[in-house]
Amino acid sequence: MMLRNTPFRMSQRAGLFSPVLAVLFTASACLAEETADGKKSQVKSEAADETTPVAKDETTPEWLPEGKWALDWSDEFSGEGELEKWYPLLGYNPPAFKKNEAKGIRWSGKTEESSHMYSVKSGHHWLNGDGQLVMRIVTDKTKKNEHGPRVEAAYLLTGYPEVWDKTEPNNAKWAGKFVSPKDGPLYISARVRTDQVVGWSTWFAFWLFSETRAYNGNPVDGTEVDMIEIPRGKHEYMDKVFNVANHWKSTGGSESLQFREKGTPPSTSFVDVTDSDYHTYGIEWSKESMKCSVDGKVYYTFAENIPTDPVDMMMFLTLEFKPNAWDPNQGDGRVEGPYVSDSPEMREMSRALVDFVRVYRKE
Numbered sequence: 001m002m003l004r005n006t007p008f009r010m011s012q013r014a015g016l017f018s019p020v021l022a023v024l025f026t027a028s029a030c031l032a033e034e035t036a037d038g039k040k041s042q043v044k045s046e047a048a049d050e051t052t053p054v055a056k057d058e059t060t061p062e063w064l065p066e067g068k069w070a071l072d073w074s075d076e077f078s079g080e081g082e083l084e085k086w087y088p089l090l091g092y093n094p095p096a097f098k099k100n101e102a103k104g105i106r107w108s109g110k111t112e113e114s115s116h117m118y119s120v121k122s123g124h125h126w127l128n129g130d131g132q133l134v135m136r137i138v139t140d141k142t143k144k145n146e147h148g149p150r151v152e153a154a155y156l157l158t159g160y161p162e163v164w165d166k167t168e169p170n171n172a173k174w175a176g177k178f179v180s181p182k183d184g185p186l187y188i189s190a191r192v193r194t195d196q197v198v199g200w201s202t203w204f205a206f207w208l209f210s211e212t213r214a215y216n217g218n219p220v221d222g223t224e225v226d227m228i229e230i231p232r233g234k235h236e237y238m239d240k241v242f243n244v245a246n247h248w249k250s251t252g253g254s255e256s257l258q259f260r261e262k263g264t265p266p267s268t269s270f271v272d273v274t275d276s277d278y279h280t281y282g283i284e285w286s287k288e289s290m291k292c293s294v295d296g297k298v299y300y301t302f303a304e305n306i307p308t309d310p311v312d313m314m315m316f317l318t319l320e321f322k323p324n325a326w327d328p329n330q331g332d333g334r335v336e337g338p339y340v341s342d343s344p345e346m347r348e349m350s351r352a353l354v355d356f357v358r359v360y361r362k363e
């Protein structure tokens with residue numbers, strides 16, 4: 001899902017993919033995604049790469065792609081207390097971030113009052129002492145803006161705005177943990193449980209993203225890579241659905257694929273990411289391709305528009321909310337549909353548990 005996004009519509013598939021790749025696909029329907037300024041990009045529905053080997057044990061967290069891999073970075077989310085390797089998105093102002101005065105907003109309009117959700121410093125993400133990061137997204141019923149009850153969420157990055165820098169596209173230079181396949185292929189994975197991601201118009205996402213160069217039309221220096229997104233909504237097909245995507249331009253520069261158990265057509269290959277198991281979402285990222293896998297089975301391979309020499313791509317773990325961002329009449333989890341818990345002051349719409357994030361480098 002790009003920063004600017006509006007509902008999908010059914011439409012004919014157009015040729016973003018090579019004919020060679022296309023023959024591997026077993027389903028042909030697609031969804032088109034209409035962006036905020038009215039142009040359509042593509043969201044094809046399903047198609048498994050049947051040529052890819054399947055992991056011996058689909059839940060083994062240590063599954064790795066073929067080859068020899070060395071652990072480069074990881075967060076096992078052990079212990080309690082503050083996160084050390086992840087930063088809540090609190091805006092784009094380096095001095096405010098350094099002074100701990102920054103305030104985060106997301107899906108924003110022109111002002112704080114027109115934001116659909118807020119990323120906040122604390123309160124919605126924590127270590128549970130049992131080896132997992134807990135993330136949640138809630139409606140604070142005591143606060144409102146022009147969109148209604150205010151939504152706050154865990155929205156975590158491995159980077160932060162470090163210093164003003166006029167040579168940077170957005171005048172801010174980012175620091176933190178960046179990832180790049182320039183010096184050799186990477187395998188990046190997250191083990192996540194999402195059975196409590198239930199709120200309508202919420203979704204869980206695990207991304208690679210450049211805050212400065214994602215949508216400049218040049219995939220080489222950084223894009224938005226959605227290693228996994230799990231949206232929820234009142235439509236039956238949204239009971240069990242996930243997608244992967246690469247976005248390199250705000251309009252007309254997207255490649256994405258949706259997998260679903262229900263709907264027309266259903267996917268020929270699918271894993272139920274809404275069950276109570278942990279699932280491992282991985283990407284094997286080289287300068288030639290990005291292979292997105294679930295539990296060691298590759299679901300989709302990006303072969304074009306690869307970020308081959310990204311400047312500041314970092315990892316994201318997020319819960320998000322925007323009414324009908326994925327589909328018209330998706331439902332508003334603030335006031336209807338399932339939820340995790342509810343009180344007069346707050347409704348917890350969705351919750352995710354993250355067991356680890358690991359980055360391996362090919363030797």
Ligand SMILES: [Ca+2]
Nearest residue numbers: 213214218222
């Ligand atoms: Ca770019």
